[in-house]
Amino acid sequence: MWKQENAEVLEVKRLLDDVFWIKFKAARIAQDAAPGQFVHVLCSDHYSPFLRRPFSINRLDKDELSVLFKVVGEGTRLLSRVTPGQTLNLLGPAGRGFPVNVSGAHVLLVAGGMGVAPMPALAHRLLAQGNRVTAIIGARNARYVFEAEYMAQCGAEVLVCTDDGSAGPRLTATSMYRELRDKGDVAYACGPLAMLQEMKQCAATPLWISLETRIGCGTGLCLGCAQPSGYTEDGQVVYRKVCIDGPVFHASEVVLLED
Amino acid sequence: MKIDLTTTLGPLTLCSPVIAASGTFGYGTETGTEVDLRRIGAVCVKGLTLLPRYGNPPPRLIETACGIMNSVGLENPGIDRFIEEILPRIPQSLKVIVNIAGGTLEDYVTLAAKVSIPRVSALEVNVSCPNVRNQCLAWGLDPTATFELTRAVKTSTHLPVIVKLTPNAPDIVEVAIAAEEGGADIVSLVNTFLALSIDVERRRPVFANTFAGLSGPAIMPIALRMVWQVSGAVSVPVIGMGGILNARDALQFLMAGASAVAVGSANLRDPAAIPAIVDGIEEFMEREAISHVSELVGAARPEGPGNRRLGQTKPRRRTGYCPEDEGADALFQSGT
Numbered sequence: 001m002w003k004q005e006n007a008e009v010l011e012v013k014r015l016l017d018d019v020f021w022i023k024f025k026a027a028r029i030a031q032d033a034a035p036g037q038f039v040h041v042l043c044s045d046h047y048s049p050f051l052r053r054p055f056s057i058n059r060l061d062k063d064e065l066s067v068l069f070k071v072v073g074e075g076t077r078l079l080s081r082v083t084p085g086q087t088l089n090l091l092g093p094a095g096r097g098f099p100v101n102v103s104g105a106h107v108l109l110v111a112g113g114m115g116v117a118p119m120p121a122l123a124h125r126l127l128a129q130g131n132r133v134t135a136i137i138g139a140r141n142a143r144y145v146f147e148a149e150y151m152a153q154c155g156a157e158v159l160v161c162t163d164d165g166s167a168g169p170r171l172t173a174t175s176m177y178r179e180l181r182d183k184g185d186v187a188y189a190c191g192p193l194a195m196l197q198e199m200k201q202c203a204a205t206p207l208w209i210s211l212e213t214r215i216g217c218g219t220g221l222c223l224g225c226a227q228p229s230g231y232t233e234d235g236q237v238v239y240r241k242v243c244i245d246g247p248v249f250h251a252s253e254v255v256l257l258e259d
Numbered sequence: 260m261k262i263d264l265t266t267t268l269g270p271l272t273l274c275s276p277v278i279a280a281s282g283t284f285g286y287g288t289e290t291g292t293e294v295d296l297r298r299i300g301a302v303c304v305k306g307l308t309l310l311p312r313y314g315n316p317p318p319r320l321i322e323t324a325c326g327i328m329n330s331v332g333l334e335n336p337g338i339d340r341f342i343e344e345i346l347p348r349i350p351q352s353l354k355v356i357v358n359i360a361g362g363t364l365e366d367y368v369t370l371a372a373k374v375s376i377p378r379v380s381a382l383e384v385n386v387s388c389p390n391v392r393n394q395c396l397a398w399g400l401d402p403t404a405t406f407e408l409t410r411a412v413k414t415s416t417h418l419p420v421i422v423k424l425t426p427n428a429p430d431i432v433e434v435a436i437a438a439e440e441g442g443a444d445i446v447s448l449v450n451t452f453l454a455l456s457i458d459v460e461r462r463r464p465v466f467a468n469t470f471a472g473l474s475g476p477a478i479m480p481i482a483l484r485m486v487w488q489v490s491g492a493v494s495v496p497v498i499g500m501g502g503i504l505n506a507r508d509a510l511q512f513l514m515a516g517a518s519a520v521a522v523g524s525a526n527l528r529d530p531a532a533i534p535a536i537v538d539g540i541e542e543f544m545e546r547e548a549i550s551h552v553s554e555l556v557g558a559a560r561p562e563g564p565g566n567r568r569l570g571q572t573k574p575r576r577r578t579g580y581c582p583e584d585e586g587a588d589a590l591f592q593s594g595t
Binding site (some may be wrong): 001004047048050218225 | 282289291292293322324325326329331475476504524528529530532
């Protein structure tokens with residue numbers, strides 16, 4: 001169950017012009033959190049933007065958790081300006097995370113762009129439970145590769161690829177996954193919808209995906225974050241809610257793009 | 260000083276004057292132990308229909324300047340599943356108001372009969388949902404239709420009947436009077452304002468249904484004006500809502516003449532918004548040496564608080580007037 005907590009900002013790192021990493025002290029949330037869950041952050045005291053902003057939990061360490069994000073709008077712009085010592089109201093851990101009750105398996109993690117955000121906490125947990133972890137990180141170029149070192153330090157085998165070949169081979173995360181898909185027992189992915197759709201079509205093992213979408217309340221109250229999940233007998237679309245049913249879904253549970 | 264928040268709305272008694280508005284607090288089961296439900300007067304559950312509805316395609320919710328627009332489309336499990344599976348899970352400490360929405364008069368009558376069970380404290384007749392392609396909103400736009408519908412619902416339930424009014428009606432006062440004449444025990448207002456957003460890159464409306472409902476602080480002053488007008492024109496208690504964020508906003512609605520308020524959009528930002536608002540009302544009452552919340556009701560009106568209960572004649576209009584005259588009349592009555 002989620003909680004609300006006024007969390008102290010411990011550290012803010014500007015990784016690129018528009019990419020930030022923030023570490024919070026949020027004991028109540030961090031202690032209960034699982035990889036793949038999110039925190040819903042109140043970015044403004046002044047009702048503008050009106051709603052919270054959801055961020056995958058990036059790293060987890062006892063009483064602390066971090067978020068990794070790109071500035072895309074007013075909420076993230078305000079969040080990028082916080083300074084250590086400030087407190088922000090967080091709601092979390094929210095949603096359903098990745099299934100982490102596995103051990104002795106070879107797990108493939110596949111991240112596209114900012115989809116790398118939830119992978120460090122996930123890799124850390126899976127490795128602690130005696131799994132072998134191979135993390136594929138696909139990015140636009142070398143500058144946009146994040147968390148590769150951290151995950152390598154945790155003990156994951158990290159494979160980087162970029163659109164322009166400035167780091168690793170000139171490949172997309174999906175094409176690299178295609179080459180390795182038979183080697184893993186299960187795959188966990190996060191990234192753009194088109195990437196997830198392609199992976200879903202070629203997956204050779206169970207595939208779990210984390211969806212990024214606009215979320216309203218984050219607690220299942222508003223029914224705003226509807227994701228098509230199938231059809232009724234008479235052809236009506238049935239929806240699941242990303243905030244409480246996800247953000248992590250088994251690939252078969254959701255319809256991503258119209259085929 | 261002992262502060263009494265007990266709120267009486269005709270046949271309905273609540274422990275606090277703040278209600279969770281329909282569609283913004285789920286079924287009262289979503290917040291677990293994280294929100295102190297004992298501070299909430301009642302939860303008005305998400306609108307229910309006879310059959311399950313799967314709702315509108317995304318996007319369903321966007322932010323605007325100081326507000327939100329939604330087009331959820333009355334997604335709900337249907338009345339039967341609600342009664343069998345969800346209602347028993349709602350914490351006993353929380354009073355339940357069931358919001359019903361339909362297309363035909365028969366839909367509403369059947370729904371009203373089905374939810375007339377002990378666990379339900381009142382019925383809110385939704386004649387104002389702007390996001391479904393049936394007749395729901397049409398009922399609330401027209402005084403005669405609202406009158407007929409209210410009368411029909413009243414005959415099929417023993418529960419207190421609340422009629423939820425739409426600000427999209429040409430004259431909401433006229434519709435409120437029609438609801439009262441139809442037998443409504445309480446009226447609640449306002450539902451969302453019909454609004455539009457356009458995606459300039461796609462050159463298309465953002466929402467699949469073109470229009471969507473605007474709520475939040477952006478609409479509060481207009482909602483407050485309507486609550487003032489309706490409170491001056493009907494004798495039944497009024498539940499005021501529209502963009503309430505904090506205790507000061509809630510106090511304004513009470514002082515405008517609402518006997519209770521409902522909080523909607525604010526729950527989506529902070530699920531614990533209502534207990535905080537109730538605390539704020541209590542603090543205000545303590546500071547102002549007000550012992551009972553009813554003393555606040557209508558406090559800003561020229562006729563003053565409590566006067567209406569002493570049997571003063573209220574300005575009163577009947578349905579059937581020329582709409583132009585009605586509009587002007589309503590403005591004069593507001594005392595502006």
